[in-house]
Amino acid sequence: MTDALFPAERREVAPGAVHVPGWLSLEEQQGIVAQFMHWARGPVPIRAAKLPGGHEMSVRTVCLGWHWQPYRYTREAGDVNGVRVLEFPDWLADLGRRAVAEALQDPQAGAGYHPDAALVNYYDDTAKMGMHQDKDEISDAPVVSLSIGDTCKFRFGNTTDRGQPYTDLDLESGDLFVFGGPSRFAFHGVPKVYPDTGSRATGLARGRINITMRVTGLADE
Numbered sequence: 001m002t003d004a005l006f007p008a009e010r011r012e013v014a015p016g017a018v019h020v021p022g023w024l025s026l027e028e029q030q031g032i033v034a035q036f037m038h039w040a041r042g043p044v045p046i047r048a049a050k051l052p053g054g055h056e057m058s059v060r061t062v063c064l065g066w067h068w069q070p071y072r073y074t075r076e077a078g079d080v081n082g083v084r085v086l087e088f089p090d091w092l093a094d095l096g097r098r099a100v101a102e103a104l105q106d107p108q109a110g111a112g113y114h115p116d117a118a119l120v121n122y123y124d125d126t127a128k129m130g131m132h133q134d135k136d137e138i139s140d141a142p143v144v145s146l147s148i149g150d151t152c153k154f155r156f157g158n159t160t161d162r163g164q165p166y167t168d169l170d171l172e173s174g175d176l177f178v179f180g181g182p183s184r185f186a187f188h189g190v191p192k193v194y195p196d197t198g199s200r201a202t203g204l205a206r207g208r209i210n211i212t213m214r215v216t217g218l219a220d221e
């Protein structure tokens, strides 16, 4: 990273919420796609989480570090096969630290960032995610979001409700989005994926991968 390239590309969408287009190199995207293929197979296979009302989400999710189901974290995937989820990889935590340091332009915040859970989401052509807050974490540390594959429309809103004011932006393959500070508990969602907009060079033939890293603040089980 050089200073000449990177600050010009940052866009603060709301206080503490920063979009950095094209942050991941193609090689990094390829590496994540290859890992995704392993993660998706298990030991806890990728699945559509069931909402309390019984509906399944259209997005499919596999977790690292802690297993998430609406609306809690456990080490074991009681709603899938009861098996413990994969460890949170060190390389992903390193990437998370770099993401926080660069997006927030705060090396100390980066160094102090220790994500212990990742939700790895896969969107097919019709998948979407309604407006929600990431609030099953006890910690208020930032969320780091990485996108690979098809472009989506991402809606980043306010901390009060699902409505206006919000900002719509496109998240493309390689984009980083970090939200922390006053925006940590802002509502956000993915109203739409644009099919066939991603480059096959990432190794992902279709669809969209999104990884959100979080600090749960939970004690070990």
Ligand SMILES: O=C(O)CCC(=O)C(=O)O
Pocket: 119, 121, 129, 134, 145, 147, 154, 171, 188, 189, 190, 210, 212
């Ligand atoms: O797919 C995205 O860009 C957002 C995902 C998200 O908000 C979540 O997993 O909680």
Ligand SMILES: [Fe+2]
Pocket: 132, 133, 134, 188, 212
């Ligand atoms: Fe979220």
